[in-house]
Amino acid sequence: MNAIPLSQSQRAVQIRQTLEDLKNSSADIEAAALISIDGLMIDAVMPHGMDEDRIGAMSAALLSLGERTARELGRGRLERVLVQGEHGYVIMTAAGEEAVLTILTRAEVKLGLAFLDIKRAAQVLGRTL
Template identity: 55%
Template structure:
């Protein structure tokens, strides 16, 4: 039941922008809760990396006195990975195209993260 609701949130998020290629909801300890990822990606690996990156982002933000972490953004030559907390126990991770309009995506991801946090 919960997985179905999470998958519908991800489907809506992926449909909100042609620039969003994939998305997933992970637990903060790296377990995949729901995903809309290409088959070429290993869900366990995506989960572990997402949790590690967000944990490191939390620590970095705290140690460097930047306040509460809002998001982690990784830019590669083939696009972006955006991760944000979705409540205290979950992470929303999104893969975007290299020419993505990030401002709009940030809003859509924030909205989706708020929806996820209400379910978890």
């Protein structure tokens, strides 16, 4: 049985809800953004003051570099890019073929649980797009 395609507004609502659910799944998740592979922000749930354009451009660049690195060093298909900083993590993963899911977390995050929540959200978002 084929699923009925979602309208643009229905997709936007589902994307927003998935990002909000992901952000609310842990107090350690500070922001969640869905970005096109071109670096354009599709939607984001993040605190005021974060530069969406900068996050979009850096996410696209890092994911592209990560994919190339994994391929050229024989590591197989890229699962995620993880950047660890003094104040937390930036976690990026593909959400379908055309988007990147970027998450910003606190340093205290339980990475295993975050990875599981991120993977589930990325699957939902990939199907939504």
